[in-house]
Amino acid sequence: MNLIEELRWRGMLQDFMPGTEELLASGMTTGYIGFDPTASSLHIGNLATIMLLVHLQRAGHKPVALVGGATGMIGDPSGKSAERNLLSEDVLRDNQNGIKKQLEKFLHFDGAANSAEIVNNYDWFKEFSFLGFLRDVGKHLTVNYMMKKESVQKRITAQEGENGAEGLSFTEFSYQLLQGYDFYHLYKHKNVRLQMGGSDQWGNITTGTEFIRRIEGGKAYALTTPLVTKADGSKFGKSESGNVWLDPGMTSPYKFYQFWLNVADEEAEKLLKRFTLLTQEEITALVEEHAQAPHLRVLQKALAKEVTTTVHSAADYESALEASQILFGKGDLETLRNLPEATLLAVFEGVPQIQVGKDALASCSNAVDFLSELTQSQIFESKGEAKKMIQNGGVSINREKVVKPDETITSDLLQGKYLVIQKGKKNYYLVEAV
Template sequence: MTHVLDDLDARGLIAHSTERDALRTELSGGSIAFYVGFDPSAPSLHIGNLLQLLTARRLQLAGHRPLILVGGSTGLIGDPKETGERVMNPKEVVAEWVQRIRDQVSRYVDLDGEHAATVVNNLDWTQEINVLDFLRDVGKHFPVNRMLDRQVVSTRVESGISYTEFSYVLLQSLDYLELHRRYGCVLQTGGSDQWGNITAGVELVRRADGDRVHAMATPLITKADGTKFGKTESGTVWIDPELTSPYAFYQSWIQAEDVKVGEYLKQFTFLGVDEVDALMTEHSERPGARAAQRRLASEVTRIVHGDAETDAAEQASAALFGRGELAALPESTLRAALSEAGLVPMAADDTVLDALVRTELVESLSAGRRAVRDGGAYVNNERVTDPDLPLAKAGLLHERYGVLRKGKRSVAGVEAH
């Protein structure tokens, strides 16, 4: 049986770790408690956070016990970022976001059974500590010169950093100490951008209790140009369907670059590494079929949104590009798909030609007439022969929506009023 560390390695999920042999021994010696934390800096987690949840799930499937921490206290402070001081959110807003994120994380790990996960809130212990005890019991173990060595802190010292954000590392490190004492936690996982905070927690446990614990970080997930993956033209890709529709979520994975799709399949799905390699061999032979992207989008959307929403997203994606029946799509799914493609309000008596121009599928009226003449313009997957046909007579879906397409891949939508 493959050791969980070897599987994580094969998937490209280990960017940093404390001493690897010692960590392997710890993970081989029976079930351990480990933790990963999420600060409520928004009302939802995003796909960068999803990677941490899926990594926790892999460790749980290997027989270990997850502690999923939602930062009710650290979320009130905010981890320093290089661009400047964070705006602190009101306490009641943070409390609401804590509950939303607790509900989200609970869906990705098993809360019952032999290796049941536990969801914890660090406000439970930090709100009980007075400032003198915090300075004596925690602050005493943090040399200021070591805190200044962190790149984000040293950068901000020059431009200005509050004592509040400077002290964030103490709060996160306290989490590791408390979870070690309360649950016997001996491993923290997280993103590589948190490595300084994570190792500070390892050091605090050693200094305060004399115990050896471990740490592991996943890499930053990027696009081919090195920019962060998980941002689209419409913004962050959230796992909350109210913030990013299941169709938009599905489309964000469909757009994965050929050079990166194999990495994402290994990191964000539970397909076997051998199966991914075979799929990528097929993809290299017929990249135009985009089989790897479609499998990636299907697998991840099923994990996050379930079978029904994934099936609807797949049907909508196929129908918009002429490979399925548009009329069969529920109005909510169609609207979400068109909103992602670009949905333009128009009057019912506007013409197809007007719509082609307003949606920017063509650059001009003459280009629109040429597209129609050449047989490359479609409304609701029906080829247009008359550019002056009113939208109302073109057959609107749900009596208001029109799907316009130029050629095979350029799609936009109109909503007639």
């Protein structure tokens, strides 16, 4: 399949300008996507457009990732109902560095003819004066043309205060001029002929093609991918606790893995096509296997494995896989010991967490006292109840069965401060020694 056919099969093709397919078939083309550094990490909503660059490079073309050091200071109104908070230059610079490191995981910067490149639009905008920008850029587009953009129309027609909507400031109104000029600059200095992005970026991208036509008399092209939404039409890319980030410090590999593992059946095939490089034959085989035994969640497991390995590493995937088995009664003390603290806390995020004093724990004489009195009756209400369950083999500490009621409590604290208590098959408690 050529690139357009590949994107169409994967459900990654929304709109493209006439002539785009011919451009991509005529030889190596340079295409770009912009990423605004509004956070120190990209999230899985951005992953859909990152995969566009990946497929572009795999098809033999040159990908350029623009990190918007300048446009990040303004904020794109597309898809927004309110003005963004403006970030300082220092914060933006830190965010740019974080995003660059993440993009380097997906694209090849190996010196080949189609080696990827990262650029920062602050490098060319920092030389512009306000009057210079109005004279050299602003005069090329009419207000009538800019007003027709969907992102502008939605903000202007929305009633202020309705669902948090605000009016559109001149700052955000001018954003399309900045992005349009980006395309023109890269066209002129980097031979970029194609800009890609999410479907909400069509207006901004075509502003760039119009700049190129009016200023240079040149021809440039646009291609967009559908925004990824859940089966119910809601925004994709968020968990119950917020965005799912690519940075392991912001979303642990375990939580990242769990997000993909828990997608609905009706979404799994679509996401496999969009977020992995598995072939059509491989995905078809997985779909057929899943249909025979949906309860085994074959599609979700394949999706979680592929994306976690790509974004993080094979080792992080294995660690997340082991961690995910703990709540199902699998894994031993060694498994718990090897879990990073962030992963340990993520695994037991929803279970009762109890704090006890380190000195009191050290002086506790036996398991019954610990499980009832020292934990303030939060695990067992009485010594008798604790003793009976221990005798029936229903209590484990750090995955090791408590055999006798008078057994000494282990001093082997996970990460130097945690004990995992299991009561029966499904009841867990995380005790922290403070």
